[in-house]
Amino acid sequence: MFDKGNRGNTMHGILLIALFSFAAFYLSEIPFVRSLSFSPLIVGILLGMLYANSLRNRLPETWVPGIKFCTKQVLRAGIVLYGFRLTLTEVAAVGVPAVVIDFIIVAGTIFLGVWLGKLLKMDGDTALMTATGSSICGAAAVLGAEPVVKCEGHKTAIAVSTVVIFGTLSxxxxxxxxxxxxxxxxxxxxxxxxxxSTLHEVAHVAGAGNAMDPTDELGIAGTATITKMIRVMMLAPVLVIMSFAIARRKRGVQEAVSGKRGIAIPWFAFGFIGVICLNSLLQYVFGVESVKDIPLNGAIEYIDTFMLTMAMTALGTDTSIDKFRQAGAKPFVLAGFLYIWLVGGGYLLVKYLTPFCQ
Structure with missing residues (x-):
């Protein structure tokens, strides 16, 4: 990819995605876009999809490796750096009820999504990606699962689209x-x-929490965000379990072809956990109350958001309207059923389970 003969063309592809990502950051600051809580990640994939359905055929094929680099290496690095947004202290702040309910929501949503996907006779990868996005942290979870599931870019984009629709509604x-x-x-x-524990994106949780409790006088906005970040922490173990489950499912095919067994361990997930532990240590060393107060944390979060936006944009450039038509309405029907589970089932879990966990 970065061989001497291909280095220039690869860099052209990366720079193209970087330019789109800068545009996504600019557009996300427009008041109307901010009112919808559309993060640069969401704007980036929309820009990529717009490009895919307009000028994509004019892109030199020699630039494609640069775009692929953004969907793989840049994506993995972005997921690792995402850990700088979290600390173990945040888990202790909300206690056992939030952890237990988050766990049930994450596990239940994934299992329900896979089961409903089979009932709807959906493509297995699309069902799993959709369920992952609904269960953990929206677009970031879909991006984290993409290297593990190893599905086509348009399936990732479809899963992200369901997050945008139902998360914004929530x-x-x-x-x-x-x-x-x-x-x-x-x-x-x-x-x-x-x-x-039930909204899709961190931005959606922040938006809804601030709307219910603008000054955080009742503690709704802050506790909701911390509860959401605990769900984000569950991304790493979910990816590891997912990699083993997928390897087991595909083992027969692999043995038939090569006679070998292979498990794709998502090492970047362990990097994600390591960064969370490092961030927790830094919080203790500097004696600050909030993760935002850790030196350089703001700069790292900005760089990480830009890297994830590049990955989203690159995935969007491989997503045409024709591929959405091929997928049909089933992914959105599945996401709708999962949404009912999150809104209704989540309410019942919180109401009846919280007293037993305190």
Missing amino acids: MFLYPIMYRAGLLGGLSDMEVAVYTG
């Missing part, structure tokens, strides 16, 4: 339910855990 629905008294059966802390 961001407006939850504050409406809260103000209408539909969450009256929950305490303020339980509302926060419910919000953090």
